[in-house]
Amino acid sequence: MAVVATFGQVIKHRRRALDMTQRDLANQVGYSVVTIRKVETDERRPSRELAERLAHCLRIDPEQQGAFVGLGRHAMPATRSNLPAPLTRLIGRDAEVELVRGTVLQRSIRIVTLVGPPGIGKSRLSVEVAGDLRAVFPDGVCFVAFAPVGDEALVVPTLATALGVREVAGTPLVDVLVDHLRDRRLLLLLDDCEHLLGAARLFAELLTACPELRILATSRAPLHIRGERLIPVPPLALPSARTAATAAAVARSAAVELFVERAGAVDPAFALTDANAGDVAAICGGVDGLPLAIELVAARVALLSTAAILARLNHRLALLTDGPRDLPERQQTLRRTIDWSYNLLEPAEQLLFARLAVFTGGFCLPAAEAVLDLDAAAVLDGVTGLVDKNLLRQEVRADGERYADFLEMIREYALERLAASGERDQVRARHARYYLALAEQETDLDRLGIEHNNLRGALEWHIQRDDADAGLRLVAALWKFWHIRSHHTEASRWVTLVMHLSGEHDPAVRANVLNGAGWIAVDRNDHLWAKACFDESLALFRRLGDPRGIAEALHGVGAMLQASGRSAEALALFEESLLLFRGLDDTEGIAWTLDHLGQSRLGLPDPAGAEALFDASRALFRRLGHAWGCAITLSHLGLADLAQGGHVRAAERFGEALGLFDELANTWGIATSFEHLGHAALAAGDTARARDCFRRSLELNQAGADRAGIVRSLAGLASLAVVQRQAARAARLFGALALLAESSTVLMNPVERAIHDRDLAVVHRDLDHEAMTRAWAQGARMSLTEAMAYAAEGGT
Structure with a gap:
């Protein structure tokens, strides 16, 4: 090795x-x-x-x-960083890197904004600095790309997704973000903020609440946050007019160095010589030293000599005087450079360039072929040509596919060309149809995550067109993705918008959306709204006589009954659901219904009957290769074992579930498994192991800002104190978690509830009324942070 x-x-x-x-x-x-x-x-x-x-x-x-x-x-994850990995070196920015780096590190400065016109290199500079600072921020560096986000309402969900923050039922997502970041020493890199200036209040709120947080932002305009330090990004240095136009002389300028490197990438034979040095220096001067403009022009050396480029470029820039007069001079220069580059494209390339602007956040080749109504060879050749000309950038994303995307300024220009072509509506309609079909067919959550911005774009199109049928279908297809990936706030927004659309639509799809809305409401801890959605969904499916819809909706209605302690009533609904799914020969539906039936049996309590149902459910999930279902049923099997006194078997089940949750990178499941392992260790009399597991669960829930999970971890540590005969300590913890649970409407599973009630009774027995009241009141006065600190310290 x-x-x-x-x-x-x-x-x-x-x-x-x-x-x-x-x-x-x-x-x-x-x-x-x-x-x-x-x-x-x-x-x-x-x-x-x-x-x-x-x-x-x-x-x-x-x-x-x-x-x-x-x-x-025993491998530990690397310090969190999702920074893009640039494929080329940063040229001519040593002084700027040092300036920005030093400014970010100043204790008195919490937010630094790099400002300048598009194409000046703000994003590339910020990524370079952030990469250098990874070792300085122990809690990581997080890159957030705002260019594809067109609505300020999506800023908070976009931040949460980038940070890996799960939503917490009953808590506004912005509060969850604050809790997550409050004690972290982390650098947020917020890229392309100029169109979301209204969100600056949020950034200020995060900085105020989180003393160790730093923000490095890029924007065309200041964010106007108190304490903001602005750093204008200048153009690249140009050759001095007083310098002789020799290769050795002009090569010392950063602008020429960039031109030569990018030209060499498209034409390996290109070299800077005394013969072409004057042309290259003039070209760089003609585009004002803007890095993006230099890259666009340099890409043309594959077809044109530097003299020809200079002649054509000067001609175009002189003629292009009809641009927006209110734009800054350098921004006009860049637009004219893009225009010059666009006019050098073949007609087929121009058509492709304009149509590609419909994609938000990038595209893969199959999507481009379908949306642009062009054959595969034309798309491949066209995209390759646009990449070669620096009008598109390529990257390999998490699903292994190669994606292409515009820089935002170039996409803006392409959108203008698409509008001028008269094709905008029909191309957007094809884009929306493609992503509706993708959502209805795709089961890979990672792929849906990668395409999330395009899916948002499709939803916005349907909503703008008041297309109820397509809008509802798209939400019906996406709600499980939002549910599993904890995009609850965003999901609620989309559900609300599409439910108010008018026009013809399939009532079964509406019922499906109502069912999804119910589960999203459960995620948000809004049980009243969840029950209303589930009840309406079930009633609508029954009117339609839709057996699959009825079976699905019964899960939601039954879950609400089960949550309110009415396990017997829930059991009857799950049995009806099971009959329907068996009639449909729906193996996954049968598996989930058996699991729900097991949970109801666990609450009756009938742990032996529950175990048999969980076993049957797990067998079906294993046959399907359904990792999520296997992890859930293993966890439930462990609870059934624990309820029957089988702590050894329970620990084995919880350990196996932990491995699956770990593989799925599901933080809720990992934290829950550690909590369950703690209870199994307590049952075995291994208090050291129990303490480690409960503390690990508490740490994970705290990191994920999962308030309900934190309460359950505290309950485990309270039970540990009972076993260790620390009655006063246990009473304080029970007092703290009682208040926290009440404020969060925290629900425990039947086994956790039984353990909690048993151990609370022991504390009441061991302490007299006065001591119990005093200790309970001390715990109830603790804040969440104080309760976690007290629980973790392990003292009396």
Whole structure:
């Protein structure tokens, strides 16, 4: 085994030694390419099962496999950073990098905004600085791209997604963000903020509430936040007019250095010589040293000499006097440069360029072929040509697909060309149809996440057109994605908007949206609204005589009954759902219904009957290869074992569920598994193990700002105090979590509730009334932060 620093590097080294791609390895181990990529970059610790499969597929020596798996299981994720990885070096910005870096590090400055016209290089400079500062911010550097976000209402959800923050039921998402960031030493890189200046109040609120947070922003205009330090980004340095136009002389300027490097990328034979040095210097001067303009012009050396470029460029810039007069001079220069580059395109390339502007946040080739109504060869050739001319940028995204995207200024220009062509509405309509079809067919959550901005664009189009049928269908297709990925605030917004659309639509689709709205309301802890949505959905499906819809809606209505302690009534509804799904031969529906039935049995209480139902559910999920379903049923099986006194078996189930949740990167499941493992350890009398598990659960829930999870972790630590005969400490913790649970309407599963009630009774027995009242009141006065600190310290 090669001597390398991290588990991810071991994987990468072995894979390459065996001449395997990430996709080859993913196929062999039976996991996604995304998972392999995250393990190789040390963003994810592998489950034991994955580590063992990797050892086998990478042909690790049998004697070293134990150490290999151990290294993987103890690997720690790298400091969080989702910064883009630039493919080219930054030229001519050493002074600016040092200035920005030094300013960000000044203790008295909390927000630094790089300002300047489009194409000046604000984003590239900010990424360079943020990359240098990763080691300075122990809680990471988070990049947030706002260019594709067209509505200020989506700023908070976009921030939450970038930070990996889960929404918390009953708590505004902005409050969850504040809780998540409050004690973190983190750098937020907010890119392209100029069209969202109204959101500056939010950025100010985050800075006020989170003393260790720093913001580095890029914008064409100041954000006007108190304490904001503005750093104008200048053009690249040009050759001095007094310098002789020799290659050696002009090469010392950053603008010429950039031109030469980009020209060499498209024409390896290109070289700066005394013969062309004057032309190159004049070209760079003609576009005012704007980096993007230089790149656009340099891409033309593959077809034109520098003298020809200069002649045509000067001619175009002189003629292009009809641009917007209110734009700053350098912005007019860039627009004219884009116009010049556009006019050099072939007609087919111009058509493609304009139509591609319909995509928001990038596109893959199959999407472009479908939306642009062009054949595959034309799209491939056209996109390749636009990339070569620096009008498009390419990257490989998390799903392994190659995507192309515009810089925002170029996309704005392309949108103008699309509008001028008269094709805008028909291209947008094809775009909306394509993404509706994608949402209705796609089950890969990562793919839907990558396409989220385009899906938003499609929704906006349907809403603008008051197209109830398409709008409702798209929300019906996306609500499970929003539900699983915790986009609850955004989901509520879209549901509200499409439910108010008029026009003809399929009532069954509306009923499906109501069902989804119910689960989103559950996520937001709005049980009254959830019940109303589920009830209306079920009533509508019954009127329509839709068996699948009825079966789905019964899950929601039953879940509300179960949550209110009416397990017997819920059981009857789940049994009706099971009959319907069996009649439809819907294996996944049957599996989920068996799990719901098991949860109802657990609440009756009938843990033995629940275990049989969970076993049957798990068997179906395993046959389907449904990792999420397997993880959930394993967790529930562990609860059934725990309720029956089988703590050893319960710990095995919870451990296996933990591995699956870990593989799914589901923080809620990981935290919940540690909490359950803590209860299993307590039942076994292993108080040290229980303390470690409850504390780990508390840390994870705190990191995810999951208030309900925090309360359940505190309850576990209160039970630990009971077992350790620390009655006063337990009473304080029970007092704290009682108030917190009441304010958050926290629901415990029947096994957790039974443990809580049992241990609370022990405390009442062990303390006299006065001592109990005093300790309880002390706990009830604690804030959430104080309660967590008290629980974690482990003292009396």
